[in-house]
Amino acid sequence: MDGRGGTEGIRSDYDVVIVGARVAGASLAWELGRAGYRVLLADKSRFPSDVLSTHNFFNNSVGMLREMGVLDRLLATGTPTYRRAYLRLEDAEIDGFFPEANGETECLCVRRTHLDRILFEHAASLPGVDARPNFRITGLLRSGGAVAGVEGTDSEGKPVRIPARLVVGADGRRSIVRELAGSRRIVSVPTDFASYVGYFEGFRQEGERCTEFYRIGETLAIAFPTSDDLHVIGLMFPLEWKDALARMKENPEAGFREFVARGLGATSFPSRLKEAKRSGPIRGLLGYDNDWHEAMGPGWALAGDALSFKDPAVGQGMHDALLGARLLRRILSSEPDWESRWDDMARRYEQELNDHFMPLFRMACGMTRNVPLRPEQAAVNRLIGRHPEATSAFLGLYNHSRTPEELERIVGGLLRQAPQIDSGEG
Template identity: 60%
Template sequence: MGAGSNYDRRDFVERTTSFDVIIVGARIAGSSLAYECSKAGLSVFLLDKGSFPSDILSTHNFFSNSLAMLREMGVMDRLLETGTPTYRRAHIQFDDTIIDGEYPETNGESECLCIRRTHLDHILFQHACEQRGVVGIEGFRVTDVIKEEDRVAGVVGCYRDGRTERFTARLVVGADGRNSVVRGLVGSQRQMCVPTDYASYVAYVADYRQEGERCVEFYKIGENLAIVFPTSDDLFVVGVMFPLDDHHWRNRFTIDPEQAMRSFVDAKFGSTSSSFPQRLAESRVALPIRGLLGYDNDWHQGMGKGWALLGDALSFKDPAVGQGQHDALYGSRVLTRILTSANDWESAWEEMARSYEQEMGSKMMSRFHMACQFTKNVPATEEQAAVNRLIGSSEEATQTFLGMYNYANEPEDLGAVISRLMQGQL
């Protein structure tokens, strides 16, 4: 059954406390998993401690490969009805090298979309709750998991009015972000961890002017980074990153975030030929600037008896590579397929866990390592600078480089193109 109104949902939950799958966290990872599980005939309890629409600090960009999945889910038209613009071009500057081109088409999609979470999560939650067998509840905070011997068998939590409730399920999924509560409750082990060297601050600006075709802009000058995406509500999202141990700029952002961001961009990017600092100076900051001071690129055990992790709860990657949204959508499909391929979950936990972790690692690990490279403040070597110039000088290399972000190409494809270009120079 679909979710219906809030009254219908509460009434249904009061009568039904056991499900096939309980999903903790109802944003992109949780809602996409609820949709996929519904299509597989599973009953789902989808819950979130917050309410929708609401915002969350995030790199909320979808490359074209993710748009293909959103279209297959049946939500693309609703997302585009928000008026969020699409784009297909990237303008990247690594020190004195420009890489400018279009992302290659994937699965019939050539556009990218950076939609604000206030729109995205609300639409995905509504869409999930409209599916047969999905019950969605907002304002329910999980405080513990139920265990039967060595298996997780449900959750305990409370509503905003203080009432407590317990629900049982064959599987509990933590889709509750990089600081996952479920992950801690089930005892998932962290398998890899690479701390960032950067502090990050994000602003939403109005009246920002781009030159030429609408695009994503990325600048890495020395040890400082900036990125700009066109987003919803006639805004652009602007992120800046600088070394975490730079206490001068951290203090300035604490005292006056807007003035600090404008001054930082002028100081660190003003000496280049880019017009980015001037165009930012002409824009207006529309929402409070938020920061993230240090984070880990991590990878956790993904599944155990009666539980699984999805999205950032499973693996959080540096926002500079923009892979979190894709991984949530892709992971929901993988997990659902593994669940439905097992005849008896109780006798297949180890096999399912092994399959889930192997498939997620095979797909995502190369981008995880890309994120780990971005997250360390290591100056570009002369060799890397030469490779960047080679990429920027070749349309083929540029498109292959951009294709790594939407999975049109793998890192080894770029290596092959660069090798061929270098041989041609000899």
């Protein structure tokens, strides 16, 4: 693994210190290093190491990985690609292929033990990027009211003070940089669900390899084919199910299988899961907010989950980390005199983020509430599942190749034909 510990070689003239070196931080370090900036990329962990995540890239994001020059290394891990999605929403089935995006047709769900290490090493290979694992940031330096660097401890436990023109928090949904910088939380929608994730060997899928998503009653489940001949499978049920929470605490694997069987018994999912063998622990996230924070201020900025965490069921975290890094690099590259332009850059960064990420953030906020589907929405889901054009437009929301307005236009046209369609005349 590339990257150094200790304080040897630490500079006093970094343009940017990035706190957090996983997907958001490593991709931002690569973007900025390629643009000629002097970057310190620091993380409290060493790589490879795992984190709770569904770690999926839809094909639009696979295109960004290819453009970064890292896709071949990721594929060399043996992680399978897929292009199909199967969704069961109550009694509606939506089964189709993600439309082409960024010239790509295949999606990729690569485990974080591979992904984070490879992205970290890819960023560290640039001469302008100083990558430091096992660096713990504990405070921010300030000058004239602006953030002016970081303080913390290096891999040997020695105190460090590192000045920089900009500090970026890419350190996850519990970001220390966000807290210390005083970023305001702009939107907060709490989830109604507990979420559990596990890896399983021998999970059999029906038909072509795909991602699967189920919402039946109050149970949600999702499955992705991933690295090491495994599937990553997520289970969500209401936080108010206290007996279920107690059972999961008592015996996570047994509880996981029991509540999949209870909620999805009308499908083949439980029987296929029964055939599969668990690999590694079942891990859970009991309650979280779908949140959106102030993105930038004098001397600081946020990226990835530190900026906005959303329900994992929409699978947008990886995409937002990659694209967010590009957006921030463009903003910074357009303004050589950062110190006099913080307010303007912050407005532009926030606007770019809103334009690109807010539609699916709102979608995540809707999915995270335990609200029964309205009859009209259930009817629309059935309609989408019956018509390939609507199916493609619906799946295109996930890879940003189609907009909600386009889907509404297609569905509206089908609804106007509904009498003929229902009678077999259309």
